[in-house]
Structures are given as C-alpha cells and as structure tokens.
Amino acid sequence: MLTIIHGADFHLDSPFAGLTPQRAAQRRGEQRELLSALAELSRERQADLVLLSGDLLDSHQTYRETAQALSQALGQIPCPVFLAPGNHDYYHINSLYAALDWPENVHIFTSGDLEAVELPQLGCVVHGRAFQAPREDASPLSGFSAPQDGKVHLMVLHGQVDGAGDYAPISREDIAASGLHYLALGHVHQCSGVQREGNTFWAYPGCPEGRGFDETGEKGVLCLTLDENGCQWELVPLSRRRYEELAVDLTDRESPLEAVRAVLPPDTDNDVYRITFTGERGEFPLDLTALETVLAPRFYGLTLRDRTRVRREVWARREEDSLTGLFLRSMAARCQADPEDETLQLAVRFGLAALERGEDVAP
Structure with missing residues (x-):
C-alpha cells in the first residue's frame, strides 16, 4: 500500500491585484503558510510520497521569503517529493527550480521529455516531465505505456484532460492506455475527485486555496492510498480563507x-x-x-x-x-x-x- 499526498496550483506570490498593498502582502504570507501545512499533513498521514503537479509558483517573479519557505517546507517532508513544473512556473536555466539548492528528498523534473525515477524501497516508479515554455501543444502522454513489471507506476504532470491546444492536452484514451496506477495532474483549479480510465486512476486536486470568485468553496490537497483493492481518497482542506x-x-x-x-x-x-x-x-x-x-x-x-x-x-x-x-x-x-x-x-x-x-x- 502507498500513501500519497497530491497537490498542485499553489500559485505562490500571486499579485492579488484587487487588494491593497498591505492586504496583498498578507495574502502572500498566508500562501507560504500553506507549505508548512503541507509538510505537517505529510507527517500526520505518514505519507510515502508527495506529488506536486505544477504551478507551485504564479510566475518567475518570486520573493526571497517564498523561495526560503518553499525549500524549508519541502525539506521538512519526511518522504520523497516529486515536482513537475507547469505553464506558470515552467523550467528554464534562470528559474527558481534551477537556481535554488533543493533538499535531497526533492526531485524536480526538468526535461520536456518524460523521465522515470525508481524507488526500490517503495516498489514504485515515478514518471514526470516539465513545462519548458508558457504554452505547449504536444500531448505528454501520447504513446506512453508503463512496463508491466510488477511495480507501481505513478506519473506527475501538468496538463489539460480533454483539452486542445496550448496546455499539454491529455486524452482519456491515452490515460487508459498508459498502464499507470495513478496519474497526478495539475492545471485545473477545481478538485476533480479521483477518476478512472481503464485501469488508471487520475485526479486534479485543485488549488489549495482560492484567490478569486472563480475558485470558490473548499480547497486543499488529495490524500490517497493505492493498494491491490484500488484507490481510496479524500480532499484534505488546507486553506485559511475561502x-x-x-x-x-x-x-x-x-x-x-x-x-x-x-x-x-x-x-x-x-x-x-x-x-x-x-x-x-x-x-x-x-x-x-x-x-x-x-x-x-x-x-x-x-x-x-x-x-x-x-x-x-x-x-x-x-x-x-x-x-x-x-x-x-x-x-x-x-x-x-x-x-x-x-x-x-x-x-x-x-x-x-x-x-x-x-x-x-x-x-
């Protein structure tokens, strides 16, 4: 059995343009607190893995305090953390993902092609890739099929299911044909709940805290368990404000x-x-x-x-x-x-x- 925390779309250092400068600074500080809440949740649930599916940052204009909080919080997570940069925080040589000295438990996917990281102690393989530009029209899952080797195959991606065009479109047919046990997605800010195509479970956790009236209601991250009987999941609230x-x-x-x-x-x-x-x-x-x-x-x-x-x-x-x-x-x-x-x-x-x-x- 694997216990997984799946989060996405934190959009740290959002401008909060509709607020006063004081309120905007307060909200950015509260966003950083979400990182500590994520680390605490991973300890409480004794997570085996934390998967972060992109747009952790709202842009490449990042406050130093945010970079420090991000590195510190992820380093406090007592398990491997896998991060796939999205369209807002795409990977490039001058990005925070390249510049920061990350804790040893954090693996950031940096290639535009799929990579695989094997974790023998967990009997699983984590696949992933990074956005390398604000828009990408190629389907990252097209033609992929995980080997049937008795290991649990997971993937962390930023992309759009049923979408077309600029944000790494992913078809349900490709999900079903992937052979993955779980596909951890980011990009959609509403929690999808865990869904299934073929034998593959997949989900968007949504954003962990709303930033406007297009992101209403309860927000958080997914906590799920994978075993031979399937996938059990819950949305765990992290947000301070709704x-x-x-x-x-x-x-x-x-x-x-x-x-x-x-x-x-x-x-x-x-x-x-x-x-x-x-x-x-x-x-x-x-x-x-x-x-x-x-x-x-x-x-x-x-x-x-x-x-x-x-x-x-x-x-x-x-x-x-x-x-x-x-x-x-x-x-x-x-x-x-x-x-x-x-x-x-x-x-x-x-x-x-x-x-x-x-x-x-x-x-």
Missing part, C-alpha cells in the same frame, strides 16, 4: 439586511464573499453602500451586487397618463427585449426615484 458566492432573493422581503442575515453561515470572518441580490422588489434602488457598511465587519472581504428586477406591479403604472406612465412605457419595450440587462433595470429604478422626488402630474 471565496464564496451567495445569492439572496429579496422577493417579498422588506429588509435586505435581514434577508442576508437569515441565510449567512455563522463563521465568515476569514472568508471573502460576493453577495448577489436577486428577485423582484420595489422601484427604489438598493443602498449597497449602507448595506456594505453594516455587513463588512463580518468578512475578510465583501462585494455586493444588485441583480434584482423591478416588481411586476410597478409596470402596471405605465398605463397612467402621467410622467411616470410615459417613462415606464418608454422603458418597457427595451426591458422586454433584454430582460437580463442589469443596466436597464437600474435605469428604471433611478428614473422612478427621480420622478418620485419631482413632479408626477398629468399634463
């Missing part, structure tokens, strides 16, 4: 604030939320600034969006012989032509609010 989306329907709700409080989980202090208001409501626009002032202390970061629609009965006033009726008649056709246009919905609200403050008498 990005979450929350939709709040304001239909028939008097208070937007109470509507949020009714559906909000209790522990959100460390998380970044985007709350989208939906449903139908009256003619006046939401005061998002006031809502954010009240809600913001409950989050590490908060974004509010108004995607509500004007309540249907408001449109009945377009038959009135008044400025309000004239305005609603002029807007009705445009809104019916594009009912999802948020700008039009806001225009109706602000127009009605302006008329409410001004004159609204029959000419």
Whole structure:
C-alpha cells in the first residue's frame, strides 16, 4: 500500500491585484503558510510520497521569503517529493527550480521529455516531465505505456484532460492506455475527485486555496492510498480563507439586511464573499453602500451586487397618463427585449426615484 499526498496550483506570490498593498502582502504570507501545512499533513498521514503537479509558483517573479519557505517546507517532508513544473512556473536555466539548492528528498523534473525515477524501497516508479515554455501543444502522454513489471507506476504532470491546444492536452484514451496506477495532474483549479480510465486512476486536486470568485468553496490537497483493492481518497482542506458566492432573493422581503442575515453561515470572518441580490422588489434602488457598511465587519472581504428586477406591479403604472406612465412605457419595450440587462433595470429604478422626488402630474 502507498500513501500519497497530491497537490498542485499553489500559485505562490500571486499579485492579488484587487487588494491593497498591505492586504496583498498578507495574502502572500498566508500562501507560504500553506507549505508548512503541507509538510505537517505529510507527517500526520505518514505519507510515502508527495506529488506536486505544477504551478507551485504564479510566475518567475518570486520573493526571497517564498523561495526560503518553499525549500524549508519541502525539506521538512519526511518522504520523497516529486515536482513537475507547469505553464506558470515552467523550467528554464534562470528559474527558481534551477537556481535554488533543493533538499535531497526533492526531485524536480526538468526535461520536456518524460523521465522515470525508481524507488526500490517503495516498489514504485515515478514518471514526470516539465513545462519548458508558457504554452505547449504536444500531448505528454501520447504513446506512453508503463512496463508491466510488477511495480507501481505513478506519473506527475501538468496538463489539460480533454483539452486542445496550448496546455499539454491529455486524452482519456491515452490515460487508459498508459498502464499507470495513478496519474497526478495539475492545471485545473477545481478538485476533480479521483477518476478512472481503464485501469488508471487520475485526479486534479485543485488549488489549495482560492484567490478569486472563480475558485470558490473548499480547497486543499488529495490524500490517497493505492493498494491491490484500488484507490481510496479524500480532499484534505488546507486553506485559511475561502471565496464564496451567495445569492439572496429579496422577493417579498422588506429588509435586505435581514434577508442576508437569515441565510449567512455563522463563521465568515476569514472568508471573502460576493453577495448577489436577486428577485423582484420595489422601484427604489438598493443602498449597497449602507448595506456594505453594516455587513463588512463580518468578512475578510465583501462585494455586493444588485441583480434584482423591478416588481411586476410597478409596470402596471405605465398605463397612467402621467410622467411616470410615459417613462415606464418608454422603458418597457427595451426591458422586454433584454430582460437580463442589469443596466436597464437600474435605469428604471433611478428614473422612478427621480420622478418620485419631482413632479408626477398629468399634463
């Protein structure tokens, strides 16, 4: 039996361009803490191998503190570590992977061709390769077939299953024909769970911590065991912060604030939320600034969006012989032509609010 920790797509030293410089520096520091958490997990689970499938770094612009933290944390892992550089941290002679003096337990694949490293003490062989440019259109698994020699054959790669083009495309047919016991992949930031093609298990662990609203929910690394009965796995959370989306329907709700409080989980202090208001409501626009002032202390970061629609009965006033009726008649056709246009919905609200403050008498 082999116990394996599989991680990918840490994207250390991401710029966090949407944050203040202080917050961005804090987030980069928290990213480095993920490395210590990875080392601690490998000790807790008594891992036989740690496989890192690329994009450990977000770019080749790396802080010295990150390089030190990376080398130190990987050196604290009490088992072999295999790393396959990806499209963001591709291998070249001036890269961190070439420049840093790595601990003895760390093997970095540096060739664009597949290499194999045998571990007799574990009865396994680890195959892998490196990206050597930001984009590569050749399939790294095409034509590969592991020998049937009684050993466990693993592979660590950065690439795109079912993809075409620039990020080392990998077909399911090639996975099935590979003869591998497990294919450890990186590039996709959502955990795929362990899947199977033919007799080969494969997975994307996803990124260990989200950096935006395209990376929501629980994040971590995969911990799996391989034996003659198959593959058992779990996603082990590593992230300190989560990005979450929350939709709040304001239909028939008097208070937007109470509507949020009714559906909000209790522990959100460390998380970044985007709350989208939906449903139908009256003619006046939401005061998002006031809502954010009240809600913001409950989050590490908060974004509010108004995607509500004007309540249907408001449109009945377009038959009135008044400025309000004239305005609603002029807007009705445009809104019916594009009912999802948020700008039009806001225009109706602000127009009605302006008329409410001004004159609204029959000419």
